[in-house]
Amino acid sequence: MRRALIALLGVIGWAVAVPAGAAEFKVVANPSVKASEISIDDLKGVFLATKTALPDGSQVEPVLAKAGAAHEAFLKDLGKTGPALSTYYRSLVFTGKASMPKICATDAEVIEYVSKTKGAIGYVSSAANAAGTKTLDVK
Numbered sequence: 001m002r003r004a005l006i007a008l009l010g011v012i013g014w015a016v017a018v019p020a021g022a023a024e025f026k027v028v029a030n031p032s033v034k035a036s037e038i039s040i041d042d043l044k045g046v047f048l049a050t051k052t053a054l055p056d057g058s059q060v061e062p063v064l065a066k067a068g069a070a071h072e073a074f075l076k077d078l079g080k081t082g083p084a085l086s087t088y089y090r091s092l093v094f095t096g097k098a099s100m101p102k103i104c105a106t107d108a109e110v111i112e113y114v115s116k117t118k119g120a121i122g123y124v125s126s127a128a129n130a131a132g133t134k135t136l137d138v139k
Helices: 002-017 041-045 069-078 082-095 107-115
Strands: 025-027 061-066 102-104 120-125 134-138
Touching: 002 134, 025 061, 025 069, 041 061, 041 069, 061 069, 061 107, 069 082, 069 120, 102 120
Parallel strands: 061 102, 061 120
Antiparallel strands: 025 120, 025 134
16 A cells, blocks of 8 residues: 555656656757756747747757647647747747747658757657757756
């Protein structure tokens, strides 16, 4: 009984600590990005255009997917819907605070762009082959 309780508490603790979509997407970055992990707060900052650099000093450029399960899981962790994120970016562009991020139609396009663009950071399906990029652990 005690072992079962300890195991249950461990699973609950893991579920709370891991972002909701972490199993459905992975964060990929250009090899020029020094970091090997990223906090959920830094990830939100990068993709909501409030941060242009990670704590290690790496300058980053967000790359969005256009649709798909990974995109939906990422939006859930970001706390936005697709239309809300589009409206958010349009308002930043309109006020001159940011420019529209690169938007790719497929995981392969995200991976290709990220692998060739210094500082690029994006997200793809957790099953995608992300050759030419590095995967960042989301903490």
